[in-house]
Amino acid sequence: MIKVSELSFLEEEVVDNYKFLHTIPELGFQEYKTAEFIEKQLKSYGVDELHTGVNNTTGIICSITGATPGKTVLLRADMDALPLRESTDVDFRSQRDGFMHACGHDGHVAMLLGAVKFLAENREIIKGRVKFVFQPAEEGPHPGGAHFMAESGLLDDVDAAFGLHLNTCSPTGSVGIPRRECTASTDSFSMKVIGKGGHGAAPYLAVDPIVLTSNIISSYQSIISREIDPRSTAVLSFGTIQGGDGASNIIPNEVFLNGTLRTFDDEVKRFIVKRMEEVAQSLASAHRGRVEFKVIEGYFPTINDERMALLVRDALLPLLGEENVDLADLANTGGEDFGRYLQDSPGAFYWLGCRNEEKGCTYMMHNPNMKIDLDALILGTQCHVNVALKFLMEE
Numbered sequence: 001m002i003k004v005s006e007l008s009f010l011e012e013e014v015v016d017n018y019k020f021l022h023t024i025p026e027l028g029f030q031e032y033k034t035a036e037f038i039e040k041q042l043k044s045y046g047v048d049e050l051h052t053g054v055n056n057t058t059g060i061i062c063s064i065t066g067a068t069p070g071k072t073v074l075l076r077a078d079m080d081a082l083p084l085r086e087s088t089d090v091d092f093r094s095q096r097d098g099f100m101h102a103c104g105h106d107g108h109v110a111m112l113l114g115a116v117k118f119l120a121e122n123r124e125i126i127k128g129r130v131k132f133v134f135q136p137a138e139e140g141p142h143p144g145g146a147h148f149m150a151e152s153g154l155l156d157d158v159d160a161a162f163g164l165h166l167n168t169c170s171p172t173g174s175v176g177i178p179r180r181e182c183t184a185s186t187d188s189f190s191m192k193v194i195g196k197g198g199h200g201a202a203p204y205l206a207v208d209p210i211v212l213t214s215n216i217i218s219s220y221q222s223i224i225s226r227e228i229d230p231r232s233t234a235v236l237s238f239g240t241i242q243g244g245d246g247a248s249n250i251i252p253n254e255v256f257l258n259g260t261l262r263t264f265d266d267e268v269k270r271f272i273v274k275r276m277e278e279v280a281q282s283l284a285s286a287h288r289g290r291v292e293f294k295v296i297e298g299y300f301p302t303i304n305d306e307r308m309a310l311l312v313r314d315a316l317l318p319l320l321g322e323e324n325v326d327l328a329d330l331a332n333t334g335g336e337d338f339g340r341y342l343q344d345s346p347g348a349f350y351w352l353g354c355r356n357e358e359k360g361c362t363y364m365m366h367n368p369n370m371k372i373d374l375d376a377l378i379l380g381t382q383c384h385v386n387v388a389l390k391f392l393m394e395e
């Protein structure tokens with residue numbers, strides 16, 4: 001067990017790395033400066049295998065092999081930022097106007113770099129191998145960075161995968177480990193509802209796509225409330241509805257719609273998609289219109305392996321204390337592409353608290369005022385190190 005006190009020599013460096021990364025936010029698949037910085041640090045720490053530009057992206061994968069042979073464990077950080085103008089008062093604010101690390105991925109990189117440095121200097125305690133993934137584009141665009149890392153062939157020998165995400169909703173020093181479901185699948189859909197335009201005063205001579213659209217929208221809510229087992233989770237929300245050009249007396253030719261569908265179960269997802277298409281087509285024919293319906297596949301749900309969730313708890317309990325480690329049903333209908341790694345090997349994803357009311361670190365992720373408590377960073381390094389060592393030590 002590696003205590004925080006044993007990592008304290010690293011804390012300043014982890015925090016400095018974080019502050020620097022916070023000044024250079026870059027969007028998904030464009031993390032050039034970020035990747036350059038990570039590569040420079042990894043070279044100075046001395047890793048065994050270093051792959052940059054993984055699968056023609058900005059992704060980086062490296063490994064550290066221990067003194068004795070054993071299993072291979074993956075630790076992952078994402079490195080992209082958001083198109084958002086920062087409003088915080090920190091002295092290491094974003095130097096790129098209109099971009100901000102508002103999801104804590106700069107913290108994820110800094111924490112994982114800390115783990116690399118510690119393990120590179122302490123190979124004798126590693127039984128097996130640790131692979132470190134610095135992936136691009138967790139926030140998108142689809143199919144996201146995890147897909148390219150997983151498809152690179154560099155992770156085929158991984159026995160288990162672990163990742164964490166900072167969480168401004170829980171206090172620093174606490175960890176939330178979802179027993180199974182973490183984040184939902186994030187498919188989106190789009191639809192063109194086609195009628196026949198005409199004069200608003202004579203709808204019988206037209207085919208009104210607006211009335212048809214309103215029927216589709218309300219019928220979709222019944223798919224969720226009347227056709228899905230209430231013990232399953234499903235969310236269906238519309239994000240865009242566009243039709244007409246502003247005139248009050250013109251029935252438009254067509255209406256465009258899109259939205260998002262969130263579930264934790266592939267079967268539930270397939271059923272809803274099938275019913276969405278059937279309902280749209282049958283309403284369209286009832287209203288003499290047509291519908292073009294398209295589903296855009298998003299991220300897999302992130303579903304923890306229960307044994308791996310227990311392993312994370314066992315690794316962190318002695319360090320953080322019983323009252324600070326919560327292994328529970330913590331499903332969240334947000335999205336996260338860590339689920340892609342869990343398609344190939346068991347593993348777990350967990351939430352690391354970084355909320356501190358006294359320091360004003362209370363805003364949610366994706367908010368321009370979002371700040372993390374810097375004291376959480378070295379705890380994240382400690383979590384990574386202990387989870388990886390615990391997995392490698394287990395038979």
Ligand SMILES: [Zn+2]
Nearest residue numbers: 103139365366
């Ligand atoms: Zn995010």
Ligand SMILES: [Zn+2]
Nearest residue numbers: 103105138165
């Ligand atoms: Zn995130």
